Amino acid sequence: MLKVVTFDFWNTLFVDHSGRLRKDMRATFLREELAAVGIARSSPALYDGLSAGYRYFDDIWHNEMRTPRLAEILEAVFSDLGVSPPQETKDRIADAFEALIIELPPDLVPGASETLKELSQRFTLAIVCDTAYTPGRTLRKLLDREGLTECFDHFCFSDEMGMSKPDPRIFRAVLEKSGARGPDAAHVGDMERTDIAGAHAAGMWALLFCGANSHDAASTTADAIVERFVDLPTALGALMCPGC
DSSP, X not given: OOOEEEEOSBTTTEEOSOHHHHHHHHHHHHHHHHHHTTOOOOHHHHHHHHHXXXXXXXXXHHHHSSOOOHHHHXXXXXXXXXXXXXXXXXXXXXXXXXXXXXXXXXXXXXXXHHHHHHHTTTSEEEEEEOOSSSOHHHHHHHHXXXXXXXXXXXEEEHHHHTOOTTOHHHHHHHHHHHTOOGGGEEEEESOIIIIIHHHHHTTOEEEEEOSSOOTTTXXXXXSEEESSGGGHHHHHHHHHSTTO
């Protein structure tokens, strides 16, 4: 019997339309903070530095199944720029980068609020999310802003857990907290490599959500594909009662 439903965050609960603007703001803040301590870098160099940070993140994420914390990503940026600013400057840059998601928030997926509140009455709900520039503590603020924090019983953010999807341990952490077995739980996410493969490795059901990202729909091994958030209750019900 299905008891637990876990959710990815990005492109499952929230979709981001401000990534480019946020990158521009990071480059501007980076230039200003470095200039304040006598370090000058051109705009192309700053964007190259930010790209180096993204590449560093992707390498660790794919090869080590963890997500570097923001300070670690920034060290890759500084290394590419060939700079070593004072710690106070590094801290200000990190704080500003983290806060940008609050200033330019992502959009809640249509139907998510009503559906999560409905599902929370029937199941134990949890977040299983890989983080990057924005840590779990800030993503909680986005959930709280939408009045959704109380829908969830558990939160497993990769920066807090020390591991990321598809490592099955991050999914099993929710199972342990909930006192559930793998077959009693289902995960909802948008990526085959992380969400679907990771949930299956933990013995859970896996549903591919295509409402914001359908890149993996054609080749997914998911147990169900859902295009609209409001259809999740029906899809979960089908898992509980195949053929009904």
